[in-house]
Amino acid sequence: MRILVTGGCGFIGGNLVHHLLKAHPEDEVINLDALTYAGCPESLADVADDPRYTFVHGDICDRELVESLMTRVDAVMHLAAESHVDRSLTDPGAFVRTNVLGTQVLLEAARHAKVERFLHVSTDEVYGSLGETGFFTETTPYAPNSPYSASKAGSDLLVRAYHETFGMPVLLTNCSNNYGPYHFPEKLLPLFITNLIDGQLVPVYGDGLNVRDWLHVQDHVEALDLVLRRGVPGERYNIGGHNEWTNMAITREILKRMDRDDTFIRFVQDRPGHDRRYAIDAGKIERELGWRPRYTFEQGLQETIDWYRANEAWWRPLKARGLDQARARSNAMAAHPGG
Numbered sequence: 001m002r003i004l005v006t007g008g009c010g011f012i013g014g015n016l017v018h019h020l021l022k023a024h025p026e027d028e029v030i031n032l033d034a035l036t037y038a039g040c041p042e043s044l045a046d047v048a049d050d051p052r053y054t055f056v057h058g059d060i061c062d063r064e065l066v067e068s069l070m071t072r073v074d075a076v077m078h079l080a081a082e083s084h085v086d087r088s089l090t091d092p093g094a095f096v097r098t099n100v101l102g103t104q105v106l107l108e109a110a111r112h113a114k115v116e117r118f119l120h121v122s123t124d125e126v127y128g129s130l131g132e133t134g135f136f137t138e139t140t141p142y143a144p145n146s147p148y149s150a151s152k153a154g155s156d157l158l159v160r161a162y163h164e165t166f167g168m169p170v171l172l173t174n175c176s177n178n179y180g181p182y183h184f185p186e187k188l189l190p191l192f193i194t195n196l197i198d199g200q201l202v203p204v205y206g207d208g209l210n211v212r213d214w215l216h217v218q219d220h221v222e223a224l225d226l227v228l229r230r231g232v233p234g235e236r237y238n239i240g241g242h243n244e245w246t247n248m249a250i251t252r253e254i255l256k257r258m259d260r261d262d263t264f265i266r267f268v269q270d271r272p273g274h275d276r277r278y279a280i281d282a283g284k285i286e287r288e289l290g291w292r293p294r295y296t297f298e299q300g301l302q303e304t305i306d307w308y309r310a311n312e313a314w315w316r317p318l319k320a321r322g323l324d325q326a327r328a329r330s331n332a333m334a335a336h337p338g339g
Contacts, residue, residue, distance in 0.1 A: 002028045003228075004073040006060050006106065007080030009033040011183045012121070014043040016077065016221040021047055023225065028052045030069060033080065034059045037321065038184040042314060060102035063109070070113035075228060078106055079121045081152065088148035089272060099151035100158070107162045107170075119171045119228045120159040124213070124238070125149035126174065129275035136174070137281045138236045145273040169233035173224060176240040176280045180217035180300065181307045185319040189301075192251065193308045194315055196258045206270030208248030211277035215241030216295035223291045230289050237289070240280025243297040257305055 003020060007013040008031030020027050033039050035057060047053045058065045060080050070076075080102065082088065082095040103120070110118050127136045128143030142157075144150040162168040183190045192202040223239045231237060245253075255264060285291045308315060 001026070001075055002030070002073045004030045004032060004069055004076045006032045006076070006078045007039075008055075009035060009039040009041050009043060010079060011038070011180075011187075012178055012217055012220060013079045014040070014182050015180065015217045016079065016224060017044055017047065017053070019218070019221040019225060021050060021052060025052075028054075030054045030056060030073060032056045032058055032060065032066075032069060036082070040182065040184070040314075040318060043182045061097060061105055063105050066105050066109045067112070070109040070115060073113075073115060075117040075119070076106065076110055076115055077119045077121065077224065077228060078103065081155075082148065088146055088151070092147035092151075095147050095151040096154070099148075100154040103155035103158055107158060107168070111162065111166055111168055115169075117169055117171065117228055117233070118159070118162075119173070119224065119231075120155065121224060122152050122156050122172060122174045123149065124174050124176050124240070124278045124280055125275065126153040126156055127278075130277040130279055132277065135279045135281035136238060138174075138238055138284055145275055163234045171227050171231045171233060172236040173227055174236065174238050174280075175220055175223075176213035176215045176278060178215050178217045178220055180304055181311075182314070183217070183304075185315045188247070189250075189254070189304060190308060190315065192254050193258070193305055194319060196254065196260055196264060197309065197312070201264050201266040202251060202254075203266050203268045204247060204251055205268060205274060208251065208267070209246050209276075210274060211244055211246050211279070212250075213240045213279045214243040214245060214250075214297055214300075215239065215280075215293065216297075216300040219293040219295055222294075223285060226289050226291050227285070232288075237285040238280045238282050239285060239291075240282040241293050241295070241297070242282070244277075244279055245297065253301065254305070257302060 008017045020029050082098045088095045124136050126142050126144050126149050127140045128145055142153045144153045159170050159172055163170045179189045185194050195202050227237050
């Protein structure tokens with residue numbers, strides 16, 4: 001199968017490219033990535049010379065480029081997205097452009113090229129916030145609470161519309177929080193791990209009692225591979241790790257495993273629209289496609305800590321770049337408070 005992976009230099013995308021090339025020797029993978037702040041081609045250095053792998057530096061909003069690539073593939077796995085909630089609060093327009101308009105460009109090009117499968121990878125954040133009980137299912141109504149989740153909800157609905165209107169063979173997945181190797185170091189787990197490696201404090205939002213369901217990225221990419229090949233066109237599949245943790249509990253687990261104590265915790269003001277709890281019911285993909293997560297959180301967390309300890313050459317430049325960009329955004333907002 002010839003597969004176009006969008007956003008293949010990102011966290012999930014990079015792990016997906018590695019998985020496809022390893023699990024399917026007959027596959028060919030084209031990776032289209034704009035290399036924005038979270039794009040890291042170094043994550044794929046070990047496959048750069050593989051004749052089955054092609055990297056294309058480009059934007060999913062570039063209609064001419066996207067149309068040319070669609071003629072070369074059988075399937076699309078669409079992961080390219082602006083994905084950081086905090087950044088969406090300061091620049092919502094970038095999220096709408098990439099996540100909504102970019103998805104529409106891909107869908108239209110794929111429709112005209114008659115690709116056999118179009119898998120759109122989304123998030124559980126489109127569902128909004130849960131109470132203390134219950135789970136998100138494939139029929140949970142959308143109620144996004146941040147510009148990021150609203151833009152992803154918009155892209156999800158476009159994917160659905162292209163199936164209903166044009167009969168496109170689309171598939172849609174919504175996943176819980178991913179973790180594992182090659183995770184950009186501004187996200188919660190890698191941020192905390194790398195801060196503690198350097199003896200720095202870890203910032204915990206609000207009271208630390210927000211709950212997330214954690215899914216190891218390898219479990220996730222295996223599920224995506226399964227959905228692409230065996231999923232029913234037009235269907236949605238929720239992918240979760242059966243690992244609910246409060247931010248406070250996960251913080252203390254990381255502290256314990258890295259020989260630190262609570263003095264390394266710094267509570268910070270909660271972020272606007274911070275959803276209280278997410279939890280995925282992954283029963284559909286388990287029943288219909290036979291997928292199960294293989295990682296326990298305890299196993300995956302320790303492996304992730306060990307990976308960041310062993311790969312400082314990968315994350316240190318990225319973290320420095322992210323800090324420089326954060327300072328620039330802060331300075332711009334201070335200079336133009338009404339902008």
